[in-house]
Amino acid sequence: MNEGFHRDILAKKKEKHKEVTPVVNHLLKDGETRYGLVIGIQDYANDQLNLRYAANDAQSIYELMVDDQCGMFEREHVRLLLNNDATKQNIWRALSKLKRKVTHSDTVWIYYAGHAA
Numbered sequence: 376m377n378e379g380f381h382r383d384i385l386a387k388k389k390e391k392h393k394e395v396t397p398v399v400n401h402l403l404k405d406g407e408t409r410y411g412l413v414i415g416i417q418d419y420a421n422d423q424l425n426l427r428y429a430a431n432d433a434q435s436i437y438e439l440m441v442d443d444q445c446g447m448f449e450r451e452h453v454r455l456l457l458n459n460d461a462t463k464q465n466i467w468r469a470l471s472k473l474k475r476k477v478t479h480s481d482t483v484w485i486y487y488a489g490h491a492a
Contacts, residue, residue, distance in 0.1 A: 409482045411453035412469050413437040416489035418458045429488035430457045436486050448484075461489075 415433025417426040434457065441450040454469045477483055 404480065406478075406480045407482065408476075408478075409448045409452060409484070410473055410477060411437075411440050411448050411484045411486070412456070412466075412473065413440070413453060413486045414456045414461050414466060414489065415487075416458055416461045419490070424490060426489065432488045433457060433486060436488075440484070 413433050413436055415430040417429035417431075419425055433455065437453060437455045440446045440448040440453055454472075456465055456469065473483055
């Protein structure tokens with residue numbers, strides 16, 4: 376195959392990619408907003424309780440939720456709390472903020488990776 380052929384294929388792929396609009400715009404009902412809270416705790420005061428992948432799993436879920444191509448949440452509507460940021464106080468603040476913002480037509484998705492409390 377020649378170099379020009381490959382260049383044309385790459386140009387078409389780039390152009391096609393530009394035309395894709397975020398999934399969230401196609402799937403929301405009128406008046407609906409989707410909110411998310413993603414929490415991952417793997418580092419604990421007692422080292423014997425530490426987990427290996429909880430924060431990474433939460434980070435991956437967050438990135439999937441807000442991904443332009445397959446996510447269904449707008450980045451500014453999803454809060455990510457990992458390890459030291461996932462304090463009791465910060466979790467309660469995030470939940471309180473959701474309670475103030477969310478209406479009856481909205482969707483809230485909460486993901487938690489860590490030990491049960």
